Amino acid sequence: MEKHVPLLSIKNITKVYNIGDNRLDILRGINLTVEEGEFVAIMGPSGSGKSTLMHILGLLDRPTDGVYEIYGENVLKFNDNQTAFLRSKIIGFVFQQYNLLNKMTAADNVALPMVYSGGKDRKEKSEKLLAEVGLSDRTEHKPTQLSGGQQQRVAIARALVNDPKIIFADEPTGNLSSKQSNEIMQILTDLNKKGISVILVTHEPDIAKWADRLIMIKDGQVLSDTIQKKKEKKEDTKPLKIKKETSHLSMAEFAENFFSALRAIISNKTRSILTMLGIIIGVASIISMLALGSGAQKSLEQQITSMGTNLLYLMPGRISLGGVSGSVARRIYLKDVDALAENTELIKNIDPNVSGSAQVVYGNKNTNTSITGATPVYQYLQNAVPQYGRFFTRSENENLSKVCVIGTTVVKNLFGNEDPVGKYIKINRKQFRVIGILPVKGAQGYRDGDDMIIVPLNTAMKRLLGTNYVSSVAVEVQEGKMSETETYLLKTMLERNKLTSEQADAFRIRNMSDMIQMLTSTTQTMTMLLGAVAGISLIVGGIGIMNIMLVSVSERTREIGLRKAIGATKIAVLLQFLIESSVLSLLGGILGVSLGVAISVIVSKIAGWATFVSSFSVALSVGFSAIVGIVFGLWPAKKASELSPIEALRHD
Numbered sequence: 071m072e073k074h075v076p077l078l079s080i081k082n083i084t085k086v087y088n089i090g091d092n093r094l095d096i097l098r099g100i101n102l103t104v105e106e107g108e109f110v111a112i113m114g115p116s117g118s119g120k121s122t123l124m125h126i127l128g129l130l131d132r133p134t135d136g137v138y139e140i141y142g143e144n145v146l147k148f149n150d151n152q153t154a155f156l157r158s159k160i161i162g163f164v165f166q167q168y169n170l171l172n173k174m175t176a177a178d179n180v181a182l183p184m185v186y187s188g189g190k191d192r193k194e195k196s197e198k199l200l201a202e203v204g205l206s207d208r209t210e211h212k213p214t215q216l217s218g219g220q221q222q223r224v225a226i227a228r229a230l231v232n233d234p235k236i237i238f239a240d241e242p243t244g245n246l247s248s249k250q251s252n253e254i255m256q257i258l259t260d261l262n263k264k265g266i267s268v269i270l271v272t273h274e275p276d277i278a279k280w281a282d283r284l285i286m287i288k289d290g291q292v293l294s295d296t297i298q299k300k301k302e303k304k305e306d307t308k309p310l311k312i313k314k315e316t317s318h319l320s321m322a323e324f325a326e327n328f329f330s331a332l333r334a335i336i337s338n339k340t341r342s343i344l345t346m347l348g349i350i351i352g353v354a355s356i357i358s359m360l361a362l363g364s365g366a367q368k369s370l371e372q373q374i375t376s377m378g379t380n381l382l383y384l385m386p387g388r389i390s391l392g393g394v395s396g397s398v399a400r401r402i403y404l405k406d407v408d409a410l411a412e413n414t415e416l417i418k419n420i421d422p423n424v425s426g427s428a429q430v431v432y433g434n435k436n437t438n439t440s441i442t443g444a445t446p447v448y449q450y451l452q453n454a455v456p457q458y459g460r461f462f463t464r465s466e467n468e469n470l471s472k473v474c475v476i477g478t479t480v481v482k483n484l485f486g487n488e489d490p491v492g493k494y495i496k497i498n499r500k501q502f503r504v505i506g507i508l509p510v511k512g513a514q515g516y517r518d519g520d521d522m523i524i525v526p527l528n529t530a531m532k533r534l535l536g537t538n539y540v541s542s543v544a545v546e547v548q549e550g551k552m553s554e555t556e557t558y559l560l561k562t563m564l565e566r567n568k569l570t571s572e573q574a575d576a577f578r579i580r581n582m583s584d585m586i587q588m589l590t591s592t593t594q595t596m597t598m599l600l601g602a603v604a605g606i607s608l609i610v611g612g613i614g615i616m617n618i619m620l621v622s623v624s625e626r627t628r629e630i631g632l633r634k635a636i637g638a639t640k641i642a643v644l645l646q647f648l649i650e651s652s653v654l655s656l657l658g659g660i661l662g663v664s665l666g667v668a669i670s671v672i673v674s675k676i677a678g679w680a681t682f683v684s685s686f687s688v689a690l691s692v693g694f695s696a697i698v699g700i701v702f703g704l705w706p707a708k709k710a711s712e713l714s715p716i717e718a719l720r721h722d
Contacts, residue, residue, distance in 0.1 A: 076103045099291070106265070179228055183637050331649050351611065380552070407422045459506030
């Protein structure tokens, strides 16, 4: 024969509070056993310890010493998850102050414990229970729309939603009229008849008479334990097995926490917006700063690309004569270019250039612009294939043809909206035919890359500029031969000019790859620096979120106590407030992205600066804002999760 196990049993339970140097004994060695199906009333004067005993029995508080068993297991040794399971599945609470959440409907309040127990069909079950307590027409009403008696009925329905074995009712009729009190007690009696144990704390003799058993307490000790009504003894039922696995966050619980966060944010719109303002400004700053930096980088890359890649530029330099800086020591002639071009293993293409400036006239319009003389290969080395018309040919270069291709700035200054291709212009009083328009280059440092005219090299040297040497030589290097080609160019030019290695500064070589790497690295550093500076405001915004979450924890302390009383674990409360801070931060991040994009567009339109909003910067900003919400929301959330259920419920 199996040993009889009572529903709950306490042995030598004590509760002591130390207030300064004073010791306050609330409970003094109470022993008590409650069987399944009993209806027990606990009475006593104010300060007798009856409510403290109820809170310990309901696992809302812990005794200083003693043993508390439910179905024969010492629940005082249970961890947070196991204790939460007991409060969710075995225990139901009916509070004097109802403890309903005002932002939720009656049906949602009733269904709330099922969120933490993992119950299904929450809506159907909550509506069914509300109908059983006579509130079928109040399911969508909020607590502020219900009378005191109706709110207490909602609280009873909530206590029943997880099919508990025992209901604890702490002064359930304390705030009700006599009629409402009788209605509530009748409901509790009917529940007891269905096999649910009821433990009632009251100071009213009329209410205590509804119970089958009356326990009188005074000064923390049991004075009497009287059977008021005899009940038929029922057969022992199989004890409920207490779940001991670690709890996890269900989708229903996540959804409840998410919508709870939205309700909290919406109900405090002004405060929420002011809290999000730091995040909004931080994210908007990051987006706009990164957009400006990325735009500048892309603009720079386009400019560098337009100048050609895998190129070396050979130019005359200066040498020191007797300690005095002289003029150009050596020239670069076309015969030097021909000699350099013979090494095809290193050099793929070579383009000698001359440059100067000239007065250009078309009709009654004129402008000063730069003139570049080049070979036909220039268009490929410098990414200058005309967008309209064509480039000049080798035969036109050899025949000193007076043809030219012009930049878009020259087109604007001379032709306006007129098509220039095929028209004639005068360059230094010599008539040239326009055969093409260069692609847009944009600003290149301090000069306009589109304010230029390109003519055949021989034409420029002999008909325009009157020179027999070139200004520079662009060399397209064979793949992977950059360093070798630099050495070859300098060595060859020194040998042809009979100069020693000590006079190497007679010629300069500019490596475009090094320039690209340096400028790209610089712009990336500046972009990251701008983003880091803007990110500081996100930290400030995070501190604002932490502050407001601490305020939220303080304001919702009673709600935290209620959630713990109906089955929420520490991790559930922690995640609830983390989700809330993350939602707050994430909303701020999304609004900040919108503002940052708008600022970037406005700056681009008004100032004419290049901006580029990348998906990476958007993802980075939103992700960082969410992380800020988690990091700065962690302490308030942890503080909320560690609150004692009873201390939280007592909070004003």
